[in-house]
Amino acid sequence: MTGPRDLLGRRLRDVRVSVTDRCNFRCPYCMPREVFGEAHRFLPKSEILSFEEIARVVAVMCDLGVRKVRLTGGEPLLRRELRQLVRRLAGIAALEDLAMTTNGLLLAASAQALKDAGLHRVTVSLDALDDPLFRRLSGTDRPVDHVLEGIGAACCAGLPVKINCVIQRGVNEDQILPLAEWCREEGHTLRFIEYMDVGNHNRWHTASVVPAAEIRARLEDVYPLEAVDAAVRGEVARRYRYPDGAGEVGFVTSISEPFCRDCHRARLTADGKLVTCLFAENGADVRAFLRSGGSDDELRNFVAKVWSRRDDRYSELRAATQPRRKIEMSYVGG
Ligand code: SF4
Numbered sequence: 001m002t003g004p005r006d007l008l009g010r011r012l013r014d015v016r017v018s019v020t021d022r023c024n025f026r027c028p029y030c031m032p033r034e035v036f037g038e039a040h041r042f043l044p045k046s047e048i049l050s051f052e053e054i055a056r057v058v059a060v061m062c063d064l065g066v067r068k069v070r071l072t073g074g075e076p077l078l079r080r081e082l083r084q085l086v087r088r089l090a091g092i093a094a095l096e097d098l099a100m101t102t103n104g105l106l107l108a109a110s111a112q113a114l115k116d117a118g119l120h121r122v123t124v125s126l127d128a129l130d131d132p133l134f135r136r137l138s139g140t141d142r143p144v145d146h147v148l149e150g151i152g153a154a155c156c157a158g159l160p161v162k163i164n165c166v167i168q169r170g171v172n173e174d175q176i177l178p179l180a181e182w183c184r185e186e187g188h189t190l191r192f193i194e195y196m197d198v199g200n201h202n203r204w205h206t207a208s209v210v211p212a213a214e215i216r217a218r219l220e221d222v223y224p225l226e227a228v229d230a231a232v233r234g235e236v237a238r239r240y241r242y243p244d245g246a247g248e249v250g251f252v253t254s255i256s257e258p259f260c261r262d263c264h265r266a267r268l269t270a271d272g273k274l275v276t277c278l279f280a281e282n283g284a285d286v287r288a289f290l291r292s293g294g295s296d297d298e299l300r301n302f303v304a305k306v307w308s309r310r311d312d313r314y315s316e317l318r319a320a321t322q323p324r325r326k327i328e329m330s331y332v333g334g
Pocket of ligand 1: 259260261263276277278279312314315
C-alpha cells in the first residue's frame with residue numbers, strides 16, 4: 001500500500017514509540033530534578049497504552065508505510081515486561097527494523113531477553129565516560145560503569161549497539177575524543193548530536209551548541225574521516241568512516257543543517273498521542289480513538305489524515321519561531 005504524504009510531500013516511514021514517561025535519570029537536559037521531582041505527577045497506568053494497543057497502532061502504521069520502529073521513553077526499560085511488547089512488534093511482518101533507545105542503566109539485566117524476543121538493535125545515550133561528569137549529566141549517583149556493563153551485555157546478546165552523545169559547549173566537549181576512542185576500540189558506531197532546544201527546561205541557547213562541523217574537525221585532528229553515503233534517503237546522521245577500518249561515526253546536524261525536508265518520522269507518546277514533530281506543542285489523541293471502539297480501517301484513516309495535514313519544519317524555522325510551550329522530550333521520546 002502507498003502511504004499518505006504530508007503537505008511537504010514526505011511519507012510516513014518510521015515511528016518512535018514511547019512506552020513510559022518515567023526515567024531513572026534526572027538529567028538537566030530533559031528531566032531536571034526541580035521539575036520532575038517528588039511532586040511531579042507521572043502518567044497513571046490507566047492512561048498508558050497497553051501493549052495490545054501499541055501493537056495495533058504500529059500494525060496500522062505499517063499498512064501506511066512504516067518500516068522502522070524505535071522504542072523510547074522516558075526510559076523504556078522501566079516499562080514492565082517490555083519484552084512482551086517486543087515480541088508482539090517483532091511479529092509484524094512488514095516491520096524491517098525494531099530498535100530501542102535507552103540510557104543503558106538496566107540493560108545488563110534485560111539485553112538477552114529483548115534479543116530473544118526479537119529486538120534488532122539498541123542505541124545507548126552516553127554523554128560522558130568521565131564518571132563524575134556522567135553522574136552530573138545524568139542527575140544520578142549511579143556510576144557510568146553500570147551503563148558500560150549494559151552495553152557489554154547487549155553486545156554479548158548479539159544486539160548491535162550505537163552510542164548517542166549530545167555535546168554541550170563548556171560542559172562535555174572534553175569527552176569528544178575519549179568517547180570516539182572508546183567506541184573505536186569497542187566497535188560501536190558513535191553519533192554526535194547537536195544540543196537542541198527540546199522541551200521547556202534545558203535552558204538552551206545557541207552559545208551552548210557545538211556545531212557538528214566543529215566536532216568533526218576536532219576528531220579529524222586525530223583520526224582521518226571519509227564520508228559514507230546514506231544507506232537510505234532521510235537518514236538522520238551524516239555518516240563517516242575511519243579509513244583504518246575502526247568503524248563509523250555520525251553527526252546529527254539538527255541545528256547547523258536542519259533536515260526537516262527529509263523527516264519521515266512520527267511519534268507515539270506513552271498515553272497515545274500521535275505527534276508529528278519533536279518540537280510540537282501537542283498531538284492527535286489516538287488513545288481516545290482506540291478506546292471508543294473504532295475499526296482498523298478507521299484507525300488507518302485517522303492516522304493518514306493526521307499525517308497528510310502535517311507541515312512541520314521547526315528546525316528550519318527555529319530562528320524565526322516565537323518561543324512556545326513544547327512537548328517534553330521525556331514524554332515524546334526524543
Ligand atoms: S524539527 Fe520536526 S520536522 Fe524538522 S526534522 Fe525535527 S522532528 Fe522532523
